[in-house]
Amino acid sequence: MTTQHQQAAGDAQSSRRRPLGLGRWGETLRVGNISLVYMYVLGFILFTAWVPHLWLDGVTQRSILNISFAVPAILAVGLLVPLLAGVFDLSIGGTMESASVMIATLLIYDHMPLWLGIVITLAIGAFIGIVNGVLVAVIGIDSFIATLGTSSVLSAFAVWRSGGIQVTGFKPSFASFGGGNIGGGIQLQVLYLVIIAVVVWYVVEHTSVGRYLQATGENQDAARLSGIRTKRYIFVSLVFSAVVAAFAGIVETSLIGAGESNLGSPYLLSAFAACFLGATQFKQRFNVAGTVGGVWVLASGVEGVTLALKSYAWLNSLFFGVALIVAVGIGRAVEINNGRVAIRRRAALPVAGGPPQPGTAPAPRHAAGTTAKGAG
Amino acid sequence: MAEPTLAERTNGTRPRELLLDIASLSKTFPGQVALDGASFHVRAGEVHALLGLNGSGKSTLIKILSGYHREDPGAEVRIFGTPVAAHGAKAAFPGRVAMLHQDLGLIANMSVAENMGLGARFVTDAVGRIRWREQRAVAAQACGRLGLAVDPRAKVADLDASTRVLVGMARAIQSLDQVSGSLVFADEPTAALGRADVERVFRGLRELAGAGAGVVVVTHRLEEVLAFCDSLTVLRDGRTIAEGPTADMDKPTLASLLTGRADAGSGHLADPERPAGAPQGAGRAPVLQVRSLRGHVVDHLTFDVAPGEVVGVAGVVGSGREEVGALLVGAVRRCRGEVSVRGKVLGPGRQHSARAGVGYVPPDRKRQGLLARMSVAQNVTVSAEVSRFGGAMLDRGRADRVIDEWIRRVSLDPPDPRRRVSLLSGGNQQKVVLSRWLRLDPAVFVLDDPMQGVDFSAKAAIYTIIRETAARGSGVVLISSDSIELADVADRVLVLREGRVAAELHGRDLTSERIIMEVEG
Numbered sequence: 001m002t003t004q005h006q007q008a009a010g011d012a013q014s015s016r017r018r019p020l021g022l023g024r025w026g027e028t029l030r031v032g033n034i035s036l037v038y039m040y041v042l043g044f045i046l047f048t049a050w051v052p053h054l055w056l057d058g059v060t061q062r063s064i065l066n067i068s069f070a071v072p073a074i075l076a077v078g079l080l081v082p083l084l085a086g087v088f089d090l091s092i093g094g095t096m097e098s099a100s101v102m103i104a105t106l107l108i109y110d111h112m113p114l115w116l117g118i119v120i121t122l123a124i125g126a127f128i129g130i131v132n133g134v135l136v137a138v139i140g141i142d143s144f145i146a147t148l149g150t151s152s153v154l155s156a157f158a159v160w161r162s163g164g165i166q167v168t169g170f171k172p173s174f175a176s177f178g179g180g181n182i183g184g185g186i187q188l189q190v191l192y193l194v195i196i197a198v199v200v201w202y203v204v205e206h207t208s209v210g211r212y213l214q215a216t217g218e219n220q221d222a223a224r225l226s227g228i229r230t231k232r233y234i235f236v237s238l239v240f241s242a243v244v245a246a247f248a249g250i251v252e253t254s255l256i257g258a259g260e261s262n263l264g265s266p267y268l269l270s271a272f273a274a275c276f277l278g279a280t281q282f283k284q285r286f287n288v289a290g291t292v293g294g295v296w297v298l299a300s301g302v303e304g305v306t307l308a309l310k311s312y313a314w315l316n317s318l319f320f321g322v323a324l325i326v327a328v329g330i331g332r333a334v335e336i337n338n339g340r341v342a343i344r345r346r347a348a349l350p351v352a353g354g355p356p357q358p359g360t361a362p363a364p365r366h367a368a369g370t371t372a373k374g375a376g
Numbered sequence: 377m378a379e380p381t382l383a384e385r386t387n388g389t390r391p392r393e394l395l396l397d398i399a400s401l402s403k404t405f406p407g408q409v410a411l412d413g414a415s416f417h418v419r420a421g422e423v424h425a426l427l428g429l430n431g432s433g434k435s436t437l438i439k440i441l442s443g444y445h446r447e448d449p450g451a452e453v454r455i456f457g458t459p460v461a462a463h464g465a466k467a468a469f470p471g472r473v474a475m476l477h478q479d480l481g482l483i484a485n486m487s488v489a490e491n492m493g494l495g496a497r498f499v500t501d502a503v504g505r506i507r508w509r510e511q512r513a514v515a516a517q518a519c520g521r522l523g524l525a526v527d528p529r530a531k532v533a534d535l536d537a538s539t540r541v542l543v544g545m546a547r548a549i550q551s552l553d554q555v556s557g558s559l560v561f562a563d564e565p566t567a568a569l570g571r572a573d574v575e576r577v578f579r580g581l582r583e584l585a586g587a588g589a590g591v592v593v594v595t596h597r598l599e600e601v602l603a604f605c606d607s608l609t610v611l612r613d614g615r616t617i618a619e620g621p622t623a624d625m626d627k628p629t630l631a632s633l634l635t636g637r638a639d640a641g642s643g644h645l646a647d648p649e650r651p652a653g654a655p656q657g658a659g660r661a662p663v664l665q666v667r668s669l670r671g672h673v674v675d676h677l678t679f680d681v682a683p684g685e686v687v688g689v690a691g692v693v694g695s696g697r698e699e700v701g702a703l704l705v706g707a708v709r710r711c712r713g714e715v716s717v718r719g720k721v722l723g724p725g726r727q728h729s730a731r732a733g734v735g736y737v738p739p740d741r742k743r744q745g746l747l748a749r750m751s752v753a754q755n756v757t758v759s760a761e762v763s764r765f766g767g768a769m770l771d772r773g774r775a776d777r778v779i780d781e782w783i784r785r786v787s788l789d790p791p792d793p794r795r796r797v798s799l800l801s802g803g804n805q806q807k808v809v810l811s812r813w814l815r816l817d818p819a820v821f822v823l824d825d826p827m828q829g830v831d832f833s834a835k836a837a838i839y840t841i842i843r844e845t846a847a848r849g850s851g852v853v854l855i856s857s858d859s860i861e862l863a864d865v866a867d868r869v870l871v872l873r874e875g876r877v878a879a880e881l882h883g884r885d886l887t888s889e890r891i892i893m894e895v896e897g
Contacts, residue, residue, distance in 0.1 A: 222738075
């Protein structure tokens, strides 16, 4: 009986691993798994039909890439690391603001060379991350509260340091730090994004460190009892997100040509939105591809709607909110459904005549019922 | 029914009303029979103990009666003389059945009166404002039925353990129309209590029985059962092994009824040639040395574990047993004392013990063991990722081979490394957690109540795995609440009482009955 049971389970399993025909692709192409891609395709068709001359224009697509995609994506990829380790970093907006004001004042008021200004600003970012790390990993304050606190302190610092005004007067060359053309109208900031995203992707997906980060975020107790230095990973992840946020602040400052003490908050929201959206895609956890894709789809959607409906001030926020809730909602619904299917499948195993259907098709609803009758 | 004579014997000539009458109750889970035609009878005015070791089916029975599980078809169940489905008992008689769950369900940060209100309904006025004075009176009255005098304004967190249980009980019974003729279930209300507290709780239950309720208490405290209960039912392997008045019982009989063998725990899994008197592995250099270890409860714990030896640790809740594992591996701070592995003293913190080769299976698999949403493979490798260049690149090919090997060796079912670990059965989840360490060949393997929520067939497999691990030269510490398990698997058992080693059993003395007796002192 037991061996039969195991046999049946084994068969069902191997048939799951070697799906017939479209089975495997079906799994990959499931709406819940890549709802972002479907959303993007739908949006693309919609805007192509609606405002074809505006939407299918290289200028439009480039402006999405350069104006509303790269910097939010850099910030989101940085944020992804602490989120993977199971902690929030709400101070990335404040860090961006502080970095923006710092680089502006260092370069304009203190006449520092560009490289030195960048090094100092990034070092300040690292310092902010260390403070967060001490608060969260060493003292043990809840990350949500601790980084909310530092965020507020950083905003105060940015306003104080800038005197509450835009700091302007960069040399023209500074604009090319983020906005330099690397060919095809694509700006240098996109290259930064690619580099950072690839590094984070590699570390998360292909190194031990990435696995330990994930384990820490999944279950800190279990990870610690497995011998992982969870506090250390949390600490380092917060330093990383702060340094990346500082870098994003420098890039953004170069693009707008001014040190701004209030440029952070919209980016904070979009970074969180993209990370959580991305977590519903591909992996069922935070991942780089989902996050970057999330920023791209959201940015395209906002751009498309703006083109179609002209510009309304409330459009961005509305679109953002709705897109996030819909995408995450779909992911959640699919996850619940998957759970049910898996439970039903497991319940059906011992006495079911044949292996349950592989792939996406949910086991028929009556399957569990018949099985129970068979058992009784 | 065939049993009415029982009640006549218990209560003299006049049989009391049979409140609960269950026969041929079965419950089958996939791959496991939890209840196998069990019977259970409860009369008005008695405190009835429901006894059984882990996996005997007693929690399944309670869960069916509380409507959580549905019994298999074919059971004959009468409640208050009416034939109903057992799982519908509470729904069918909301004013006559009360249930106290093991975790009590009290909100620690709220007052007694508030908790009472949450359990039923707050006493409010026309605009919905809570009338606190009356609410407090209601709460005080409900507690009074158990003979409990407590200030309704007291915060639950500030109450002592036994009072908390009684408040939970009072809350459970406040929905009863009347105590007399009602059924009251208490699931392990005394599990976490000391002896004096246990007595207090049982006195409260006696008050209810005195008022005419049929009180069912799930417990494993044999002394208290004999002292305070009128009758008892013993479950074993899903069957009712014994029913009757406690007056006919004594402790050794009860112990052997529970374990099901006269020579319980002759150690068939441990070395069959186990020499009487001499612990196995004696003479070899110990792989684990514990010296005057002290924690919150544990005090002056000193013992050695030789390579190849399985040392069991037994004790009731609160004896320090729950603390030993975490202290050994450094998951909690050691107040005093030393733990050395292969002669090297461990530093504080889990990472030091992990590096020294100490595997650890924590007691709470869900909270401390599993990375629930991750795959089997990731759960196995998390103890040390398989990588090249010092972690700079995961070595997936080698990792797959390691994982496949262990899936085979622990016969994981289903043998799918990519399956989300939360979708496995409890036993298979535990095999995953075991593999996490087994693949690293731990010098010392500390297993903290590893059989919780593990079904019967997986249990045997895990016992074998533990023995094999020892045979390969690991020193194993098996901390367990299950006396049969300890008697079967361990070479030697340390029995803890009040934080200290009260007895050390080995050889012929190592039987599950002796453990049960020693544990209770």
